Amino acid sequence: MSSSSALLAQLIDALRCLPGIGPRSASRIAYHLLGRDRDGARRLSDALRDAAERVGHCERCRNFSETPLRPVCSDARRSGDTLCVVENPAQLAAIDQATHFRGVYHVLMGRLSPLDGIGPEELGLDRLEERLREGQVRELIIAVSATVEGEVTAHYLNEMARALNIRVTRLAQGVPMGGELEALDSGTLTQAFELRRDY
Structure with a gap:
């Protein structure tokens, strides 16, 4: 113009x-x-x-933060044995607002997309694997969008967690194929979160 x-x-x-x-x-x-x-x-x-x-990134969960560690990551009232993996801060906020989840998060800041040059390194999956190896996490909740890239990401996360004998669950019904989590209404997201299933 x-x-x-x-x-x-x-x-x-x-x-x-x-x-x-x-x-x-x-x-x-x-x-x-x-x-x-x-x-x-x-x-x-x-x-x-x-x-x-x-604004940088939290050293623990990779969400946006003005401090090295977000307060929620050091909150003793949160259960460290359940870790929810999301693609971005908008998804974390949507889940936190719509559900009663009291576990901890890991924010990927994207999803695997080899065609776009986004691999495990770009998503900090090495840091996530370190968290899983610490031994506190008993359940990994995969809360990524139901897109092609989301499915590739979910598969990678599933393989990583299963190799460490960690239970893997995935958000259940209510999340349409091709849908973006942050666009869902709170009722749909709550149902999907409550009815998550083994992956």
């Missing part, structure tokens, strides 16, 4: 890094921020800069 301003064009191009934002949406957002909400644009800029500089 042509623009008379190089800075405006740069902003539009930068906004296109967001998922689902194409050239038209990026233009609308840029025009709105500059035309009607300059204060919002400044707050957005400050928040993005601060988050990019200060």
Whole structure:
């Protein structure tokens, strides 16, 4: 999209890094921020800069964190013998809000996709295997999306846990094939979580 301003064009191009934002949406957002909400644009800029500089990953679960260890990972009220593996922080938040799960998590930050160059190393599966080898985990809950990549990831996780004699379960009915966990309503997600099955 042509623009008379190089800075405006740069902003539009930068906004296109967001998922689902194409050239038209990026233009609308840029025009709105500059035309009607300059204060919002400044707050957005400050928040993005601060988050990019200060938010890292928890050393234990790999979720986003401003500290080396998230408080939930050191919470003695959480049961360390049940570990739920999710693809991303949005899935963790969805499960935590919709269920009564009191175990611990491991966030992959993606799913296995050899065609895209995403292998076990990129997902921190070596760190997950270390956690499993510590001997505290008795059940590994696989809570990944029912996509082709999700199935490949689930199979890999199943093989890893079974080799260590750890029970493996998978979310049950209610999760449609091809569905994304974070898009499910809380009732469906609760049912899927409560009725998980051996994998």
